[in-house]
Amino acid sequence: MQGVWTPDQIRAAEQRLFTRTPEPQVMRRAAHAVSVHAVRLLAECTGGVAGRHATLLVGAGNNGGDALWAGTFLRRRGVGVTAVLLAPDKTHPAGLAALRRAGGRAVAADGPSPDTSGIGAEAADAVERADAVIDGIVGLSGRGGLRPTAAELWRRVTAPVVAVDLPSGVDPVTGAVDGPAVLADVTVTFGGRRPCHVLGAGAVHSGDVEVADIGLDGYLPEPELHLLDAAEVGENWPVPGPEDDKYTQGVVGVAAGSATFPGAAVLASGAAVQATSGMVRYAGPAADVVRSHWPEVVATGSITDAGRVQAWAVGPGIGTGASGREVLLHVLESGRPVCADADSITLLANDPTLWDARDPDAPLVLTPHAGEFARLAGGEAGTDRVSAARDVAARFDAVVLFKGNTTVIAAPDGRVLVNDSRHAWPATAGSGDVLTGLLGALLAGGVEPWLACGYATFVHSLAAELAAGGGRAAGGARSGGSARGPAGPGVAPADGPGRGGTFRVGAPIGASALLAAVPDAIRSVREAAFRAAFR
Ligand SMILES: NC(=O)C1=CN([C@@H]2O[C@H](COP(=O)(O)OP(=O)(O)OC[C@H]3O[C@@H](n4cnc5c(N)ncnc54)[C@H](OP(=O)(O)O)[C@@H]3O)[C@@H](O)[C@H]2O)[C@@H](O)CC1
Ligand SMILES: Nc1ncnc2c1ncn2[C@@H]1O[C@H](COP(=O)(O)OP(=O)(O)O)[C@@H](O)[C@H]1O
Numbered sequence: 191m192q193g194v195w196t197p198d199q200i201r202a203a204e205q206r207l208f209t210r211t212p213e214p215q216v217m218r219r220a221a222h223a224v225s226v227h228a229v230r231l232l233a234e235c236t237g238g239v240a241g242r243h244a245t246l247l248v249g250a251g252n253n254g255g256d257a258l259w260a261g262t263f264l265r266r267r268g269v270g271v272t273a274v275l276l277a278p279d280k281t282h283p284a285g286l287a288a289l290r291r292a293g294g295r296a297v298a299a300d301g302p303s304p305d306t307s308g309i310g311a312e313a314a315d316a317v318e319r320a321d322a323v324i325d326g327i328v329g330l331s332g333r334g335g336l337r338p339t340a341a342e343l344w345r346r347v348t349a350p351v352v353a354v355d356l357p358s359g360v361d362p363v364t365g366a367v368d369g370p371a372v373l374a375d376v377t378v379t380f381g382g383r384r385p386c387h388v389l390g391a392g393a394v395h396s397g398d399v400e401v402a403d404i405g406l407d408g409y410l411p412e413p414e415l416h417l418l419d420a421a422e423v424g425e426n427w428p429v430p431g432p433e434d435d436k437y438t439q440g441v442v443g444v445a446a447g448s449a450t451f452p453g454a455a456v457l458a459s460g461a462a463v464q465a466t467s468g469m470v471r472y473a474g475p476a477a478d479v480v481r482s483h484w485p486e487v488v489a490t491g492s493i494t495d496a497g498r499v500q501a502w503a504v505g506p507g508i509g510t511g512a513s514g515r516e517v518l519l520h521v522l523e524s525g526r527p528v529c530a531d532a533d534s535i536t537l538l539a540n541d542p543t544l545w546d547a548r549d550p551d552a553p554l555v556l557t558p559h560a561g562e563f564a565r566l567a568g569g570e571a572g573t574d575r576v577s578a579a580r581d582v583a584a585r586f587d588a589v590v591l592f593k594g595n596t597t598v599i600a601a602p603d604g605r606v607l608v609n610d611s612r613h614a615w616p617a618t619a620g621s622g623d624v625l626t627g628l629l630g631a632l633l634a635g636g637v638e639p640w641l642a643c644g645y646a647t648f649v650h651s652l653a654a655e656l657a658a659g660g661g662r663a664a665g666g667a668r669s670g671g672s673a674r675g676p677a678g679p680g681v682a683p684a685d686g687p688g689r690g691g692t693f694r695v696g697a698p699i700g701a702s703a704l705l706a707a708v709p710d711a712i713r714s715v716r717e718a719a720f721r722a723a724f725r
């Protein structure tokens with residue numbers, strides 16, 4: 191599991207590191223990593239390094255200092271370097287002196303201008319003609335969007351961009367973007383990811399995130415957030431062993447769908463069938479339709495005849511009336527782990543007495559989308575979705591899987607996992623029903639609920655990507671390309687978030703296609719685990 195640390199945690203760790211390693215040395219280490227990725231980007235995008243030109247956007251603090259030192263390292267590779275200074279009086283003095291000694295040039299951002307922008311002609315020229323741009327405008331101390339001069343410079347950037355630490359203009363803590371902000375191809379960060387690399391629009395603006403080792407390991411506390419990788423999901427996905435039979439792997443019960451919404455039952459049951467090899471029981475009015483799609487499902491018309499299960503997936507399409515309430519009540523009283531989605535969340539939000547039916551020892555997973563979340567929480571989540579999910583998880587003593595482009599998974603004890611989707615293909619009707627089925631199957635297989643949410647979300651997102659034709663295998667390299675794509679600087683391409691090639695290929699999918707790709711996604715994460723074991 192990879193960690194994500196808040197700016198405060200990073201700063202505290204840095205202070206401890208500085209007691210052993212002098213700050214300038216740490217900065218040079220960080221800057222060297224930035225230069226390595228800038229060299230790679232130059233080579234990939236222009237076919238060469240020496241003789242190319244890099245422009246540094248340099249702000250008032252240490253982030254600008256990093257960029258200046260990175261420029262110094264680039265000079266050693268024969269790259270022409272111009273630093274555009276946004277705050278000449280506050281520019282990192284040692285970094286600027288080093289760049290000048292190395293033969294780099296520095297110009298002020300503002301100055302005599304041929305137009306009304308206030309950007310000096312030299313600065314404008316350096317930005318517009320750059321082969322690569324290094325964004326050192328602002329880092330961990332950033333607040334709000336880019337200020338006017340920085341925004342005006344950014345508007346002129348067309349070259350590929352390496353952001354130092356984080357893309358300037360993005361809120362370091364929430365990832366929110368509420369003004370102009372840099373859209374990076376690569377972000378080079380230090381010691382561990384920051385929340386803005388994985389949350390909200392920041393996840394898109396960061397591009398590919400590279401974590402450089404600057405010696406912080408050993409000084410960092412427990413991470414604020416966690417990320418899963420493909421190998422970990424594959425290693426822990428339940429598969430049958432030699433001693434297993436259909437019962438030992440856990441039987442999942444699906445209580446979903448209705449005469450009006452049989453599709454929810456088919457999708458959730460199908461996902462449960464594809465997720466593990468044990469047995470799936472279905473209970474509800476769509477039993478005939480489910481049987482005709484999935485003959486292996488043991489289906490009955492009534493929840494009271496369902497038979498024994500090890501976990502329940504309940505909610506999609508059951509309705510919020512009396513019959514839906516009865517189904518939910520039965521499931522909550524079963525004492526089994528429950529994944530409650532869709533209508534069951536609305537029922538719980540509307541009728542607090544339903545909570546009393548719950549066995550306090552049985553794990554409960556709630557999987558709200560934004561609207562259902564607001565019903566549960568009693569108000570909109572706002573931009574700090576992590577805190578909002580944590581609060582609801584603690585309040586209801588349940589694991590909360592808060593859906594969205596970035597899915598936030600909070601446990602009642604405060605642990606948070608995030609899945610920063612690199613695309614938006616699951617944004618299609620019925621895909622939530624598939625997720626519910628996957629989760630039910632993992633809970634029935636005995637997977638710890640918080641991790642089950644992480645594994646299910648990872649596979650769900652990957653299945654959508656494979657189905658859409660992005661073609662990225664889990665743990666594999668993403669295809670390249672400038673973050674800005676054909677839409678031009680600062681604008682995400684129309685076909686999805688503006689990052690590597692995945693977003694410019696593929697076709698929209700329905701939930702059935704996502705469901706059909708689940709076995710490929712599971713195979714892919716298991717292959718990643720196999721490769722990792724022999725690395
Ligand atoms: N600690 C270390 O040794 C290491 C740290 N490292 C590096 O240091 C970075 C943190 O540096 P930092 O704390 O100096 O602040 P930084 O982010 O550069 O901001 C500077 C000033 O910018 C301003 N500003 C704020 N918002 C703004 C906006 N929207 N648009 C424009 N300007 C804005 C605001 O000043 P103001 O103008 O408000 O007075 C703020 O004080 C960190 O991200 C990493 O890169 C690495 O070298 C590893 C070792
Ligand atoms: N923009 C998006 N990017 C990535 N994933 C998304 C996006 N929007 C929704 N999703 C995912 O798609 C699924 C939709 O679930 P839900 O809203 O319950 O749909 P439904 O009720 O139609 O099945 C969730 O897993 C959610 O995280």
Ligand SMILES: [K+]
Nearest residue numbers: 325328354356
């Ligand atoms: K930056």
